[in-house]
Amino acid sequence: MNRKGKVALSGQVMAGACAGASNVLLVNPIEVIKIRFQVAGEHGSRRVVKSWNVARTLGLPGLYRVGLFILLLCHA
Secondary structure (H helix, E strand, C coil): CCCCCCCCHHHHHHHHHHHHHHHHHHHHHHHHHHHHHHHHHHCCCCCCCCHHHHHHHHHHHHHHHHHHHHHHHHCC
16 A cells, blocks of 8 residues: 555456456355255255265365356456
8 A cells, every 4th residue: 555545556456356266266165065955955855964974075176166166257
């Protein structure tokens, strides 16, 4: 920040990139689990879907599979 209280363009770009990356890293697994809940509800499944079971079934790569695509799409 300079003396006038303005942030340089490079600082703004870096802040935006960090915000986008953290969004993909933190929110994407929650979105994947939410979609699994929605799909289970649409099909009228009486089976209880638990978030821990979804995360364990998909594993870490499964939770972030779409996140890499989104990250590349946003920064292309």
